[in-house]
Amino acid sequence: MPKIHSKQISKELSLLRVDDDEVRYFEALWEIENGITYNSYLLTGEDEVILVDGWKREYADDFSETLKDLIDIRDITHVIVHHMEPDHSGSLVKILEENGFRAEVLGHPLVRGMMRAFYGIDVKFRAVKDCERLSLGGLHLEFFHTPWLHWPETIMTYLRGHGILFSGDAFGGFSIPPAIFDDDDEVVSSYLPFVREYISTIIGSYRQHIPRNVKKLMDQRLEIRMIAPAHGLIWRKNPERIIEYYLKIADGIPEEGKVxxxxxxxxxxxxxxxxxxxxxxxxxxxxxxxxxxxxxxxxxxxxxxxxxxxxxxxxxxxxxxxxxxxxxxxxxxxxxxxxxxxxxxxxxxxxxxxxxxxxxxxxxxxxxxxxxxxxxxxxxxxxxxxxxxxxxxxxxxxxxxxxxx
Amino acid sequence: MPKIHSKQISKELSLLRVDDDEVRYFEALWEIENGITYNSYLLTGEDEVILVDGWKREYADDFSETLKDLIDIRDITHVIVHHMEPDHSGSLVKILEENGFRAEVLGHPLVRGMMRAFYGIDVKFRAVKDCERLSLGGLHLEFFHTPWLHWPETIMTYLRGHGILFSGDAFGGFSIPPAIFDDDDEVVSSYLPFVREYISTIIGSYRQHIPRNVKKLMDQRLEIRMIAPAHGLIWRKNPERIIEYYLKIADGIPEEGKVxxxxxxxxxxxxxxxxxxxxxxxxxxxxxxxxxxxxxxxxxxxxxxxxxxxxxxxxxxxxxxxxxxxxxxxxxxxxxxxxxxxxxxxxxxxxxxxxxxxxxxxxxxxxxxxxxxxxxxxxxxxxxxxxxxxxxxxxxxxxxxxxxx
Missing domain, CATH: 3.40.50.360 (Flavodoxin domain)
Known part of the structure; x- marks a missing residue:
């Protein structure tokens, strides 16, 4: 049975994570023996409740129940969609239905058509521009188009002031880490090989977009204090580490002596x-x-x-x-x-x-x-x-x- | 554990069959859940002992033991190699060693070089010509080159007088039939889908050589009373049935309504x-x-x-x-x-x-x-x-x- 984590990270931020130990072939293609997590986040501002991504369709009921322990789903005002791949967006249909489709969906311009094509729903939609800023209930959001990490519509959201980067699939990895955060070095060391496998299989064909998009973020001089991806560990002790690791793997920098x-x-x-x-x-x-x-x-x-x-x-x-x-x-x-x-x-x-x-x-x-x-x-x-x-x-x-x- | 069958079929002929339930991926490529058999035959003439094919290398010791219950391995005078694929030839090295390399190996001209390349051995070799006849100790053998069923060196041997066709891989199939012969229609019906799978995967790319070689045999007006292949059932009740089935599958004749x-x-x-x-x-x-x-x-x-x-x-x-x-x-x-x-x-x-x-x-x-x-x-x-x-x-x-x- 998949384990569910609902954890308040700060006054404004909660993590909702499900540990999928039932999937055998991620994307029907990659034989993962150690599962994967789907990380969703909930941001609560003054009068705003912002849902950041979701879980896989198979866990939509669990997702709804987990959310209901925290909020009234009808109170969700915004849903940020960083990536339309159904391991994240699959459960959003149910949530939007329970929400009465009141919430505004924020995403890359491509998301509206994908929502229609994937789920047959027309949502209240607001396309976010690259580098667009938006303040919602005291939460200062900034959106970045980060195309081809690893689909054309992938974006990231930066929560200014808090220094949190919601990065979608980027900076994520396979497996179910035994912790939420990167606090423990042993946990991180065991996890990184699964990150390597994730980057090379899932993002591998678009690897040149990793340094390109990282440069774009760096050029913004964001003060990144936490990276909150849609899979795996949250990076708060050392967010640079996962960025550097992604860059290293994107370039295929070899481990000395490994053949x-x-x-x-x-x-x-x-x-x-x-x-x-x-x-x-x-x-x-x-x-x-x-x-x-x-x-x-x-x-x-x-x-x-x-x-x-x-x-x-x-x-x-x-x-x-x-x-x-x-x-x-x-x-x-x-x-x-x-x-x-x-x-x-x-x-x-x-x-x-x-x-x-x-x-x-x-x-x-x-x-x-x-x-x-x-x-x-x-x-x-x-x-x-x-x-x-x-x-x-x-x-x-x-x-x-x-x-x- | 693989089951071993040693069965005297007639005065001159014995079957040695091992039921390989350990292989998971035949040819490292085909995921077979129901195993496969390797059929070897022993022909004893007046002063001649003829071994027809062998088992996979992994069962060489079992093969040797099984043979020793029937004969002194040093008495083998001839080894007929219908097909060099190591699921049949792999155990012959051990047998030839125990035989002191006295036996003459009979096969397609390509076999000599393959024996050297596959096993590093030089054997006493006699290349058989297409349609060549050879009488050994009262056994009247006739060899037919049947190329691309499914390698270039594949041949068949017909035992004139007895009406037995030793056919190598051709007319064989996957799985471990619960009988030796095609006597029981239920056994045959359960077996044929595995024959179909065998033909399409193993011989599929060379399917046009099935009707071509069958025609060649038919043109010889052989009186085939028994087909003894290197895998699966021996056909003695109805040898035409397996020939017709092979022709049907080679041509891809559809089952009505199957989609x-x-x-x-x-x-x-x-x-x-x-x-x-x-x-x-x-x-x-x-x-x-x-x-x-x-x-x-x-x-x-x-x-x-x-x-x-x-x-x-x-x-x-x-x-x-x-x-x-x-x-x-x-x-x-x-x-x-x-x-x-x-x-x-x-x-x-x-x-x-x-x-x-x-x-x-x-x-x-x-x-x-x-x-x-x-x-x-x-x-x-x-x-x-x-x-x-x-x-x-x-x-x-x-x-x-x-x-x-």
């Missing part, structure tokens, strides 16, 4: 090549993370993407399958090419039964996304002594060109 | 479209099979391929995701386009948040594989009344053009 080995192996040949590579990398002092697809286990693709983004270099190993790349690796390679900065050299190894094409095709796919493919080793069957030698040579070639060398 | 609905749905819009379609199809008397990818469940891709092959028509529904087709459906569409005969009209529906491209791209992918895409309906958000109307119109357009209408 990723990804393989699919129908009958063990590619797995053997993976073992040869991993052993050699470990000898060279690298921290090797291996993901395999075999007949008894499949790796999680989002874990791969999450670990690829801050690796120094990648080794991709796949059989030729029906004159093409083994389908699972083709799928993974496509996601890597789209979601991960190409600042990591890649080594491609490929086994075949009678004719090898997968290595060449994989190299083409990665090169088309501006990755530097250091070497391609195609071999028939399992790696023999000669192939092992060629693999080891290609590994040292790779290491000599890794980004942190 | 497949495949969708991915991030937040319910495409699922809703799927429900609208399914309801309408049922009203029209169709048998609808639905496969969905949502945030709480993922369909099995091989079940989709297996059910697509004998459907009358297909409805594919996917969101636009980052200016492309939702990745899972892109992957599925690619497999359908490669593995399934294009004799089924397709209807494509696609939901988007702000701009739709997935429908068009899916239609392009299918058309490039010669499928007839009857209609593409792109819609924003969830289907409203107008969209529902367009969907229903496109469904009736589809039905009017389905292959069995």
């Amino acid at each position: 990723l080995v990804i393989y699919a192996s129908m009958y063990g040949s590619c797995e053997e090549a993976g073992n040869i590579v991993a052993e050699e990398l470990k000898k060279q002092g690298k921290r090797v993370i291996t993901y395999g697809f075999t007949d008894v286990r499949w790796a999680s693709i989002n874990k791969i993407i999450g670990d690829a983004v801050d690796s120094e270099s990648l080794i991709i190993i796949a059989p030729t399958y029906e004159n093409a790349v083994f389908p699972t690796i083709s799928h993974v390679a496509d996601l890597i090419a789209r979601k991960i900065p190409p600042n990591k050299p890649i080594l491609v190894l490929s086994s075949h039964g009678w004719a090898g094409v997968a290595g060449k095709k994989l190299a083409e796919r990665f090169r088309s996304a501006n990755f530097s493919v250091i070497d391609v080793v195609e071999f028939k069957g399992k790696p023999d002594e000669d192939v092992k030698k060629r693999i080891l040579e290609s590994v040292s070639k790779l290491l000599s060109q890794s980004s942190t060398n | 497949l609905v495949i969708y991915a749905s991030m937040y319910g819009s495409c699922e809703e479209a799927g429900n609208i379609v399914a309801e309408e199809l049922k009203k029209q008397g169709k048998r609808v099979i639905t496969y969905g990818f949502t945030d709480v469940r993922w369909a099995s891709i091989n079940k989709i391929i297996g059910d697509a092959v004998d459907s009358e028509s297909l409805i594919i529904i996917a969101p636009t995701y980052e200016n492309a087709v939702f990745p899972t459906i892109s992957h599925v569409a690619d497999l359908i386009a490669r593995k399934i005969p294009p004799n089924k009209p397709i209807l494509v529906l696609s939901s988007h948040g702000w701009a739709g491209v997935a429908g068009k791209k899916l239609a392009e992918r299918f058309r490039s594989a010669n499928f007839s895409v009857i209609d593409v309906v792109e819609f924003k958000g969830k289907p409203d009344e107008d969209v529902k109307k367009r969907i229903l119109e496109s469904v009736s357009k589809l039905l009017s053009q389905s292959s069995t209408n």
